[in-house]
Amino acid sequence: MVKSKFITQTDMKVGLIGDEDTVTGMVLAGIGHVDGQGKKSFMIVDSKVHRKDIEDKFLELTERKDIAMILITQGCAEEIRMSVDAYAKSGKVVPTVMEIPSKEQPYDPRKDSVMQRVAFFLPSAMALMGIEA
Numbered sequence: 001m002v003k004s005k006f007i008t009q010t011d012m013k014v015g016l017i018g019d020e021d022t023v024t025g026m027v028l029a030g031i032g033h034v035d036g037q038g039k040k041s042f043m044i045v046d047s048k049v050h051r052k053d054i055e056d057k058f059l060e061l062t063e064r065k066d067i068a069m070i071l072i073t074q075g076c077a078e079e080i081r082m083s084v085d086a087y088a089k090s091g092k093v094v095p096t097v098m099e100i101p102s103k104e105q106p107y108d109p110r111k112d113s114v115m116q117r118v119a120f121f122l123p124s125a126m127a128l129m130g131i132e133a
Contacts, residue, residue, distance in 0.1 A: 011066060012066060012067070012068035013033045013041050013066050013067055013068065014031045014041065014067070014068065014069045014070070014071060015041045015042065015061035015064075015067045015069070015070040015071070015095065016031055016032065016041065016042040016043070016070070016071045016072075017042070017043045017045060017054060017057060017058060017061070017070070017071075017072045017073070017076050018043075018044070018045060018071070018072065018073035018076055018100070018102060019044070019045060019046070019073055019075065019076075019102050019103070019104065020044050020046060021102070021103060022073055022100070022102050022103075023042050023043070023044045024044075026042070026071070027042060031071075039060075041061070041064075041067065043057045045073075045076050045079075051079050051080060054076055054079055054080050055080045055083050058070070058072070058080055058083055058084070058087075059083065061095065062087055062092070062095060062097075064095075067095045068094055068095055068096070069095050069096045069097075069098060070095050070096070070097045070098070071098050071100050072084070072097060072098070072099055072100070073099070073100055073101070073102040073105070074099045074100065074101060074102065074105055074107060074108060074111065074112070075102055075104055075105045077099050077111070078105075078111070081111075084097060084099075084113070085113065088113035088116075096114070097113065097114075098112075098114060099111065099112040099113075099114070109126065109129060109131060110126070110131065
């Protein structure tokens, strides 16, 4: 009989969807993981990748039990904004979806669901950053 393994906090991983430079840097820093079946916890998005592929990877990462956080560049999140917003409205906390900036696109906190929650509980947060809500 095989022992079933429970996922603990030390087994949790970070998922990543982004452009080549962002993903390469994060994977070199140790974020990426490939399991025994070849499933990766990251995806490099370039001009050849279709929106459907990005959305499928995002949904796969949100359904995995070993992913604690998903980092997605804001440019990629814009391509699948409906899925990202639907996940944010679902009320799930784990995995947490964090939108990060990339070289090609500056960070816009008005589109980030985490910053929208911060602004909800602290209305002056956006004003402190110099952004009109």
